[in-house]
Amino acid sequence: AVLTEPIFSAGGVIEPPLGWLPELKRRCEERGMLLILDEEQTGLGKTGDTFAFEHEGVVPDIITLAKHFGGGICISSVTTSAEIEQRVVADEFIVTHSHSNDPLACAAGSATLDVLEEEDLAAQARRLGSYLKSKLHELAERFEIVGDVRGRGLLQGIELVLDRQTREPATTEGKAITERCLQSGLVFSVRREGSVLRFVPPASTTEEQIDRALDILADAHEEASR
Template sequence: MTDLPQELRLVTAIPGPKSQALAARKAAAVADGVGTTLSVYAAAAGGGVVVDVDGNSLIDLGSGIAVTTVGNSAPRVVDAVTAQVAAFTHTCFMVTPYDGYVEVAEALNRLTPGDHEKRTALFNSGAEAVENAVKIARAHTKRQAVVAFDHAYHGRTNLTMALTAKSMPYKSGFGPFAPETYRVPASYPYRDGGVSGPEAARTAIDLIEKQVGAGNLAAVIIEPIQGEGGFVEPAPGFLPALVAWCRENGVVFIADEVQTGFARTGDLFACDHEGIVPDLIVTAKGIAGGLPLSAVTGTAEIMNAAHVGGLGGTYGGNPLACAAALAAIETIEADGLVARAREIGELALGRLRKAQESDPRIGDVRGRGGMVAVELVKDAAGTPDPELTKQVAAAAHLRGVIVLTCGTYGNVLRLLPPLSISDELLTTGLEVLESVLAETRA
């Protein structure tokens, strides 16, 4: 466990003078396109706090965008990486391989949904893994088209920008994008007017059949709970209907669990909630406790479709990241973090839904486990309120609570606390958020 005091502590204004000095250096050295959510500069982090260079201790409800799920500098991760860095830092698995890569692949083959024979390939980022999943699907099916969904986010590379729905800030001005990508409606229960999961799936499938054609389609890719699009959990039955149609038509079903994977949602993978078994599953973020690693895992036949040398990369499955991943997986299993995520979800959703009862601006409170969203609206018709969302997030930041925003309409507050956070610290963070909401209503 971290030695950092698990407390909200503000000793300067946010940002403090040292952070302000670093922000000035950043402005002079770093491209303007690289933005920051808070202008505080981290000096240490662990448990449920981030300590900045001015000595402020902030409550972390962001986990570096769902990365430090096991906690920042988790002890097993620190020990494993320290031992590995002393042994060797890199050889390139494609040149002189090492056991860490194989062990991570074995673990993912064991843990991901389904008990069929699987294979895994390791990469660096979620976007890179998504691109490789599409490559593998195309190699297997000998087809080209790929279908993604409204509100989707799959990355910032050329192909993954094409798959991503939201223009600003992810796509605007960066085209043209990769061809043979198509978009269909997703299930968004808060805004669907009571449409059931199977009905929403039928709408999407009808469009696929008419506008793409099953015989041209290599893959359907979807986040089981959409992340940047607003933490949108589809209505029950939506995902199973898509999987069934894909199986009937020889289409590869790709689950993008970059943000939802590794205990985040109160299941080891979000697909587990409805018993979904994807053909390919993409993982990253929480996989390695903060080190850059991603993976594609799936049915052996599909994964083996790519020719020898067709998958890989200089840094993919770096030995330090592999050591961290094995330690993160051990931490999830040994510390019961799947169950802990459910406890966090019950606490957060319970408090936020109580706040919703007296605040009509809270249009929806949703989520599973440690993946919780508050959608803010202007009226009973659900008109999105991105201005209020920015205001609430900024005020929470000034009070030392790290919260993030998301959503196609920019009107969703998202909470992604590390699963190592205590109930007491999480409650304090939620109290700050509740007070900010109350004050903005006055």
């Protein structure tokens, strides 16, 4: 099987080019391999669709979920087709742990699915994500060090570079900017040794909060460029 994220989040918010996922699925089918998509970070509305794979109409064989699935309660899931499940059962493959089918965790996961649908979190991620992205583009216009703005929905990142031509990663500067942001109350995660700043705000974030975050980010860039 091939196991991959549809967008490489921890790898530095890297969105593969359009056509990559359908081609991967096609090649898996050609070889009789299953396509397993890890949607822990990208699933449940984050990227503007319920699942990131919907963006290109690809249907994977297996999907894994966790993280925000339980809204704070630990739950993970593996979802597949009835056909694959029957094969797994027939082969007597069983994985079980203390919390398998835990009713509390399942209730939390189920509540998340209800909220996802009722509040149309995917649409909210598209709307807020495009606002966040426009603000990050404004940042890139102001500061040469911002060499790329990328991501989908509420999974966005900026790549900091020493030179926009050579794209040499600005790791030291990225760490300094992150530290300044932290001191001002803005928390985000840093990938690629400090050169990629990743923003994954919750769907409940307001535009005002995004404005405030971008002000802090711009101030930190300003200080770093002195």
